[in-house]
Amino acid sequence: METAALIVVLVIALALFFDFTNGFHDTANAMATPIATGALKPKTAVLLAAVLNLVGAFLSTEVSKTISGGIIREDAILDAGADLFLSLIFAGLIGAITWNMLTWLLGLPSSSSHALFGGLIGATLVGAGMGGIDFGAVLSKIVLPALIAPVTAGIIAFAATKIAYSVTRRYDGKPDGRDGFRWGQIFTSSLVALAHGTNDAQKTMGVITLAMITIGWQSGAHHEPELWVIIACAFTIALGTYLGGWRIIRTLGKGLTDVKPAQGFAAESSTAATILASSALGFALSTTQVASGSVIGSGLGRRGSTVRWRTAGRIGVGWLLTLPAAGGVGALAALLVVWLGNWGVAIDAVLALAIILGLFMRSRRNAVTPANAMSDVAASGRAIELPDTPPPTRRQLRIEQAKAEAKARAEAREKVKAQAKKDAKAKAEKKAQAKAGAKASKSSTGVPAERNGDSE
Amino acid sequence: MNVVIDWLAFLQVFVAALVGAAAIVTFYALGLRLLVRSGHAPVVSPAEFTDAITVITEKELKRAEKQAAKAARKSPLTEGQKKLALVGAYACFALCAAAVVAGILMLVVGH
Numbered sequence: 001m002e003t004a005a006l007i008v009v010l011v012i013a014l015a016l017f018f019d020f021t022n023g024f025h026d027t028a029n030a031m032a033t034p035i036a037t038g039a040l041k042p043k044t045a046v047l048l049a050a051v052l053n054l055v056g057a058f059l060s061t062e063v064s065k066t067i068s069g070g071i072i073r074e075d076a077i078l079d080a081g082a083d084l085f086l087s088l089i090f091a092g093l094i095g096a097i098t099w100n101m102l103t104w105l106l107g108l109p110s111s112s113s114h115a116l117f118g119g120l121i122g123a124t125l126v127g128a129g130m131g132g133i134d135f136g137a138v139l140s141k142i143v144l145p146a147l148i149a150p151v152t153a154g155i156i157a158f159a160a161t162k163i164a165y166s167v168t169r170r171y172d173g174k175p176d177g178r179d180g181f182r183w184g185q186i187f188t189s190s191l192v193a194l195a196h197g198t199n200d201a202q203k204t205m206g207v208i209t210l211a212m213i214t215i216g217w218q219s220g221a222h223h224e225p226e227l228w229v230i231i232a233c234a235f236t237i238a239l240g241t242y243l244g245g246w247r248i249i250r251t252l253g254k255g256l257t258d259v260k261p262a263q264g265f266a267a268e269s270s271t272a273a274t275i276l277a278s279s280a281l282g283f284a285l286s287t288t289q290v291a292s293g294s295v296i297g298s299g300l301g302r303r304g305s306t307v308r309w310r311t312a313g314r315i316g317v318g319w320l321l322t323l324p325a326a327g328g329v330g331a332l333a334a335l336l337v338v339w340l341g342n343w344g345v346a347i348d349a350v351l352a353l354a355i356i357l358g359l360f361m362r363s364r365r366n367a368v369t370p371a372n373a374m375s376d377v378a379a380s381g382r383a384i385e386l387p388d389t390p391p392p393t394r395r396q397l398r399i400e401q402a403k404a405e406a407k408a409r410a411e412a413r414e415k416v417k418a419q420a421k422k423d424a425k426a427k428a429e430k431k432a433q434a435k436a437g438a439k440a441s442k443s444s445t446g447v448p449a450e451r452n453g454d455s456e
Numbered sequence: 457m458n459v460v461i462d463w464l465a466f467l468q469v470f471v472a473a474l475v476g477a478a479a480i481v482t483f484y485a486l487g488l489r490l491l492v493r494s495g496h497a498p499v500v501s502p503a504e505f506t507d508a509i510t511v512i513t514e515k516e517l518k519r520a521e522k523q524a525a526k527a528a529r530k531s532p533l534t535e536g537q538k539k540l541a542l543v544g545a546y547a548c549f550a551l552c553a554a555a556v557v558a559g560i561l562m563l564v565v566g567h
Contacts, residue, residue: 060563140461145469152470159474160481167485170492174527175520177488180498184484191556198563266481273476273559277469280563 003342004215007086010345011211014093014352016236019204021100022112023053023240026200026287030193033264033295039185048186049193050242056197057234062282063199064225066141067206068213085214087337087345088127089207094352095119095330099322101355111286111322116203117142118326123334125327145283146323153274153290154297160266161301168262171399181261188268193241195275196287201237203284205229259295260302267291267298289319299384304391312383479555487548494541495531497524 031045040048096119100112117138124133170176205225212218218226225233259267271287271294278285292315299305333351336344392400491498499521531538 059560136461140465144461144466148466149469152473156470156474156477160477163478163481164485167482168489175492175497175499175524177492177497179520180488180491181484183498187556188480194560262485265484266477269480270473270477273473273480274469276559276563277472277476280472281465281469283465283469 004083004086007083007090007345008211008215008217010349011086011090011093012208014090014097015204015207015211016232017356018093018097018100018112018116018207019201019233019236020240021097022200022204023050023237023242024244025100025112026196026241026244030196030287030291031189033259033268034185034189039182039189039261039264045189046242046244048190049196050238052190052193053197053201053241054234054238056194057201057205057237058230059194059198060279061202061205061224061230063202063279063284064205064209066137066282066284067203068209068225084127084337086211087342087348088123088334089120089211089214090345091127091333091337091348092116092120092123092330093207094333094348094355095122095326095328097352098329098333098355099326101358103318103322111146111288111319113200113203113284113286113288114146114319114322115326116207117284118323118328119330119333120207121323122327122330123337126331126334127338141283143323145278145285146289146319149274149278149283149285150289150293150319152293153270154293154300156270156274157267157294157297158301160270161263161298164262164266165302169393171395178260178262181265184265185261185268188265188272191272192268192275192291195272195279197234197237198279199275199285200287201233202279204233204236206284208233263298263302266301267294270294270297286319296383299386302386302390303393304387306385308383308385315383476555476559480552483548483552483555487545487552490541490545490548492527493533494538494545495528495533496542496545497527499524 030049031040031042034040035042035045093116096112096115099115099118103115121133121138164181168176168178208229209218209225212226212229271291274290274294275285275287296307296312300307333348336347338344340347488498499517533541
């Protein structure tokens, strides 16, 4: 039992570390857009994100319950022994952290949430066989939401962008007030940070609760996380978010895409709405992917936009790869446990330490490259190409046409007028000439001139 | 193995998120429109002028402010109509905030 207790402590430490990296990694996702449009000062944005993540973590525990009570069949695994199962959770966490670090180093788009699930599922498959996993729950609460949520977020963002632009569009060239979306963004990006807390902090709570139930420190009858678990996870993710802020501050000026306030507002409100609705139903989804889907969808909602398929494809492949790849790493770590028992756990622990140290060293390095300086969400904005001047809407076209017609008519009138003037002038000249001629002839011959000048 | 997938739940999430996002964006945009109508066209300068921001420069900001002031002077509306538009704008912003609060309450209370 003592080794089991030790492993639980290790699992909790590792889970909290994972929570920290999650917040660290995702600050940029929640706050990249408001900073890009100038809605918030970078430092304010980071602080706001940290506080709201903390609040969000307390709001709901549905996602945590999904993880601690739905995916893995504890009954099947408990037959195999609690010790083994704890080691498997540990192996899964190592798989998740390793994959996360690898993608960070390589600059691949990825999702910490999927890495976590992949690692846990891979480790359980190896350690407890197919019977250990509830595939129905995995499909309906993780895999399908993962595939569907970014797309639905994109569709919603597309619609929201269309609404935002069409409601504020003006045809008389007077100020349209779209600048005001910059205020709105402060509020929607706060919502995104809050939603992030309701979904991402829950994942760690779920893992810790799972370990607690396995060792018997918490009854398996209810899957609610203990209060201290909630508090620890909430503060860890908030701390990670706050400390991750320096990354965004560095990011500024490096490759952010052009996001207009109205577009950013629409994208953020759809991200927040999608994540909050999913959290309420206990879907554990990747906030990074949902936010990316929204940014792409809202980009498509702007007139004249086209998709850069290569970039979009790269992002998509990164998303699809995460789950199986982290699963593979988790399975390898689990294999060590299965073969070597406690020695395997020890080797895994040493590996985890090495990875964490590597991560730390990496974060100390100051080189800024597109690979480490850009958030995944900001990067996904590059999948959309926007023209400098969008093509006109149908109504703008009609107005343009009407203007052109009016101009043509005015020109035609001018022409007729000018012609008439010219004619009149020519006639007057003719008359003057004729008069002069008549005078001359009169004076020379004495014959009276005929009535030639009195025409009209 | 019995695999049951709750498709209805996905639809629920989609509809809830769509309605929520659409409500927020519509009310906020409508509020802005009415605010402009009332002669208070918002000109919001970026919190910080960094290189990344291609949205607006200080020069453009000054021009926008001038334009907004001119549009407000030339507004054909009477004072009463302007006041009405302003009240409408604030009502829209309040509705937008109410939509958010309702959403969060639904999450906390449960479904």
